[in-house]
Amino acid sequence: MAKSIDKLIINSPHEEPKQHWFYERENRDFYIKEGRRPAGYVMATPNSKVFDDPGIFVEIDTVNQIRPRVKAWREAGYPGVTGITKRLLDHWQDPEERKDRRFFFCQLEAIETIIWLSEAPAADKVGIDIKGDGGEIERWCSxxxxxxxxxxxxxxxxxxxxxxxxxxxxxxxxxxxxxxxAPGLTVKSRLQVLYPTNENNYYEEFNIVPASLMDKLRLGKIAIHNWHTLAWDTQDKIDTKIEKGY
Incomplete structure (x- = not known):
């Protein structure tokens, strides 16, 4: 047990975490616990008035259900994906292609999860219910x-x-x-690297797309805008719509 953490980083960024610092809230102690930390967040203890409230850890069940399924799907060789998807997944993890710039585990898992939701066999996703907002657009967050x-x-x-x-x-x-x-003009300027025609585009800079597929990539169309150009309704207009039941 320790009251403080003397070594914050205890895992490789290129591998799935094998252990994590666990905070025992009753004793206010830290210790290393084997295995990956469950996805979750800390919320304030209800009715607590102490200044050093350790809070309550709340697990995010959907994420914790998806993680092991994506891992099993990965280990099975990504069944169900298209030929292009398989080529990209192999390219992103090819040791020969990644000699100088390996992707982090969290990056690979993020894109794998999005692909899994789209392309994995339906049987792999039984029981997974990602709540939407009722709109036509399906929203996923990484x-x-x-x-x-x-x-x-x-x-x-x-x-x-x-x-x-x-x-x-x-x-x-x-x-x-x-x-x-983009959430601001500074970020918008940094995102110009997402245009395949940009001199410093990330597809070539980080070897995301094999050279033989770059011409195909350039057939797509990308629009990058700052959020304020989307012409959001004013709060008064939103309130009026709510009152009218729109």
Whole structure:
């Protein structure tokens, strides 16, 4: 047991975590626990008034159900995926292609999970219920830490969609159009690397797309906008719609 952590990093960024720091809230102690930390978040203890409330850890059940299924699917060789998807997955993990720039485990797992949701056999996803908001657009979120390479994941998602759609135009699971919404002008400028025609594009910079497929990738269309250009309704208009039951 320890009151503080003397060595924060205890796993390789290129492998699935094998252990994690566990916080025992009753004794306010840390210790290393074998296995991966469950996905979850800490919320305040109800009615607590102490300044150092350790909180309550709440697991995210859906994520914890999906993780082992994606792992089993990975170990089985990604059954159910298209030829293009398999080629990309192999390319992203090929030791010969990744000598200088290996992707982090969290990056590979993020794109694998999105692909799994789209392409894995239906039997693999029985019991997985991702709640929507009732709209026509299906919303998936890949939550990653600052500095873990989210822009690379965006490039992977775009490449996976574009290359599959150009190769199989009738496959409705994919699109050759992508809208990227930035939270600010600074971020928008940094996201220009998502354009395949950009001199410093990530597809070539990080070897995300094999050179022989770059021409196909460029057949897709990308639009990158700052959020304020989407012409959101004012709060007054939103309130009026709510009052009218729209």
């Amino acid at each position: 939550k990653m830490a600052t500095g873990s390479g989210k822009t690379i994941i965006m490039a992977m998602i775009i490449a996976w969609n574009f290359l599959n759609k150009v190769t199989n135009p009738t496959d409705a699971r994919f699109s050759k159009y992508a809208l990227v919404v």
